[in-house]
Amino acid sequence: MKILIVDDDRLVCASLKTIIEAQGDIEVIGMGHNGEEAIALYHQLKPDVLLMDIRMEVMTGLEAAAVILDADKAARILFLTTFLDDEYIIKALKLGAKGYIIKQNFESIVPSLRAVQIGQSVFGQDIVTKIPGLLNQLDHREANSFDLSDKELELIDRVAQGLSNREIASSLYLSEGTVRNRISVILEKLNLRDRTQLAIFYYKNMA
Amino acid sequence: MKILIVDDDRLVCASLKTIIEAQGDIEVIGMGHNGEEAIALYHQLKPDVLLMDIRMEVMTGLEAAAVILDADKAARILFLTTFLDDEYIIKALKLGAKGYIIKQNFESIVPSLRAVQIGQSVFGQDIVTKIPGLLNQLDHREANSFDLSDKELELIDRVAQGLSNREIASSLYLSEGTVRNRISVILEKLNLRDRTQLAIFYYKNMA
DNA sequence: GATAGGGTATGACAAATGTCACCATTTATG
DNA sequence: CATAAATGGTGACATTTGTCATACCCTATC
Numbered sequence: 001m002k003i004l005i006v007d008d009d010r011l012v013c014a015s016l017k018t019i020i021e022a023q024g025d026i027e028v029i030g031m032g033h034n035g036e037e038a039i040a041l042y043h044q045l046k047p048d049v050l051l052m053d054i055r056m057e058v059m060t061g062l063e064a065a066a067v068i069l070d071a072d073k074a075a076r077i078l079f080l081t082t083f084l085d086d087e088y089i090i091k092a093l094k095l096g097a098k099g100y101i102i103k104q105n106f107e108s109i110v111p112s113l114r115a116v117q118i119g120q121s122v123f124g125q126d127i128v129t130k131i132p133g134l135l136n137q138l139d140h141r142e143a144n145s146f147d148l149s150d151k152e153l154e155l156i157d158r159v160a161q162g163l164s165n166r167e168i169a170s171s172l173y174l175s176e177g178t179v180r181n182r183i184s185v186i187l188e189k190l191n192l193r194d195r196t197q198l199a200i201f202y203y204k205n206m207a
Numbered sequence: 208m209k210i211l212i213v214d215d216d217r218l219v220c221a222s223l224k225t226i227i228e229a230q231g232d233i234e235v236i237g238m239g240h241n242g243e244e245a246i247a248l249y250h251q252l253k254p255d256v257l258l259m260d261i262r263m264e265v266m267t268g269l270e271a272a273a274v275i276l277d278a279d280k281a282a283r284i285l286f287l288t289t290f291l292d293d294e295y296i297i298k299a300l301k302l303g304a305k306g307y308i309i310k311q312n313f314e315s316i317v318p319s320l321r322a323v324q325i326g327q328s329v330f331g332q333d334i335v336t337k338i339p340g341l342l343n344q345l346d347h348r349e350a351n352s353f354d355l356s357d358k359e360l361e362l363i364d365r366v367a368q369g370l371s372n373r374e375i376a377s378s379l380y381l382s383e384g385t386v387r388n389r390i391s392v393i394l395e396k397l398n399l400r401d402r403t404q405l406a407i408f409y410y411k412n413m414a
Numbered sequence: 415g416a417t418a419g420g421g422t423a424t425g426a427c428a429a430a431t432g433t434c435a436c437c438a439t440t441t442a443t444g
Numbered sequence: 445c446a447t448a449a450a451t452g453g454t455g456a457c458a459t460t461t462g463t464c465a466t467a468c469c470c471t472a473t474c
Binding site: 110111112114115117121122159160161162164192193194195196197199200203204 | 315322366371403404406
């Protein structure tokens with residue numbers, strides 16, 4: 001695994017490099033000290049993961065990340081932070097970063113890198129507890145330009161979760177027959193053929 | 208590091224144990240198959256991390272987690288999920304779980320365990336994308352750590368377009384029976400139940 | 415040459431799904 | 445009140461879907 005480290009504190013850079021390379025199978029292929037260098041080095045070196053300070057002189061990690069992700073949507077960027085700042089974190093996530101690590105928490109760095117490399121995202125517990133609330137705020141999706149009743153929307157939701165008629169029935173305290181009938185009506189309304197198309201419709205138009 | 212595994216599928220349990228113990232420094236100190244066993248074993252064995260299926264017969268992982276976390280706020284619980292458990296996941300995070308892992312994504316398991324052990328939390332990218340304002344679509348395209356052949360990916364694609372087996376067959380010049388068989392294999396590989404769940408999987412992880 | 419692995423195929427079978435006709439209850443509205 | 449609309453229900457039916465056993469062909473590999 002190839003890592004690019006960008007942090008304006010040279011001491012931090014050196015420490016990280018030491019820790020990371022002690023692993024044996026992870027290589028630090030480059031180091032930079034501000035956002036501009038991050039961009040240049042990223043494109044030059046194409047690391048598996050970019051480990052970058054979120055706050056730096058000249059150009060912040062956030063700005064650099066924006067540029068890099070704009071050019072390469074698959075870039076894996078993991079931020080280094082010295083304290084927890086919602087603003088920064090949220091912005092980082094908006095950009096498409098893979099997570100963040102508290103700089104001081106050295107032990108977490110290597111496992112986090114590995115997790116990110118295989119496509120997971122990594123956060124501290126603090127941000128996690130906030131996610132449910134954040135999600136709830138978002139959950140008011142208004143995609144009902146179709147003539148669908150609340151009940152029908154509820155059914156569609158279940159179908160889109162991959163539930164069978166039986167499961168939907170028991171989860172909503174209805175008979176299986178009723179579920180079948182109502183879904184049949186929904187399919188008719190939306191001009192679809194089967195539940196699979198309904199689920200697809202959901203993810204394309206209502207999610 | 209000591210791990211307790213709880214999953215009602217014995218095969219999954221055995222596989223996880225094999226993968227995890229291949230690491231050398233991680234030990235599976237116990238295995239259970241439902242929520243009740245999870246609670247009992249947790250208190251008896253005091254594992255560093257509890258790796259638990261989120262949905263199980265008898266007592267769900269969620270219920271068990273609630274009990275365990277109620278008694279031990281520091282418990283590190285990592286859920287095993289199958290792509291379709293959004294609601295469960297949110298609840299799990301509210302409870303204080305450390306994150307979740309997609310069952311099929313074997314490579315992610317060990318790094319995730321290590322991350323959790325040192326206090327980080329771990330998620331799939333899908334949850335992250337739901338955070339408010341995260342408009343930049345990330346590509347999950349590399350979701351093919353699932354050992355799917357090109358042919359299989361092609362089939363998944365058609366299913367995700369809402370085609371029936373017959374339609375897929377004629378569009379790919381195969382017999383309908385073959386399509387059925389191959390989809391059956393795919394479902395098995397991804398631990399899904401039917402084509403609807405497969406389409407959902409596609410839009411959540413491969414679109 | 416033997417073997418393993420992918421891909422294709424059949425037939426049979428159980429389960430799930432979608433449709434239809436028809437009925438009952440409740441709620442909203444003229 | 446009457447009527448319509450929304451909701452919940454049953455039984456029957458044809459199709460579709462998913463699974464399984466089994467088989468053939470081809471290719472790569474030992």
